[in-house]
Amino acid sequence: QVHLSESGGGSVQTGGSLRLSCAISGISFHTYCMGWYRQRPGNQREGIAVVKKWGGPQYADSVRGRFTASRDVDMNTLSLEMTGLKPEDTATYYCAVDYRDSVCDPAGVARFKNSGQGTAVTVSS
Numbered sequence: 001q002v003h004l005s006e007s008g009g010g011s012v013q014t015g016g017s018l019r020l021s022c023a024i025s026g027i028s029f030h031t032y033c034m035g036w037y038r039q040r041p042g043n044q045r046e047g048i049a050v051v052k053k054w055g056g057p058q059y060a061d062s063v064r065g066r067f068t069a070s071r072d073v074d075m076n077t078l079s080l081e082m083t084g085l086k087p088e089d090t091a092t093y094y095c096a097v098d099y100r101d102s103v104c105d106p107a108g109v110a111r112f113k114n115s116g117q118g119t120a121v122t123v124s125s
Helices: 107-111
Strands: 003-007 010-013 018-025 033-039 045-051 057-059 067-072 077-082 091-098 119-124
Touching (some): 003 091, 018 091, 018 119, 033 077, 057 067, 091 107
Antiparallel strands (some): 033 045, 067 077
């Protein structure tokens, strides 16, 4: 059974940094795409970063250059380092995994089949 659990959210001021972590169990890391999506109140999910099965990360335009996604196969974790945070980054952030190659891109993360409970990030101006 796939299980994901995020941590690391919080409140920061504009320009600040946060690191989100996601503990993952129940999968083989190299058979699943992994990523992060976020959801602002009243908005749809926005896929922001994907880590491909055997490749590096890719990012949505909204976070490229500011966010870095990485995975640690030994520790079974997925991380998201966020720098240069802006008020528009305020959202609940979710880690997610999916075995389907057809959705393995930054936007596709919003359609991943398995995700955690989310962790809230608030950026104040």
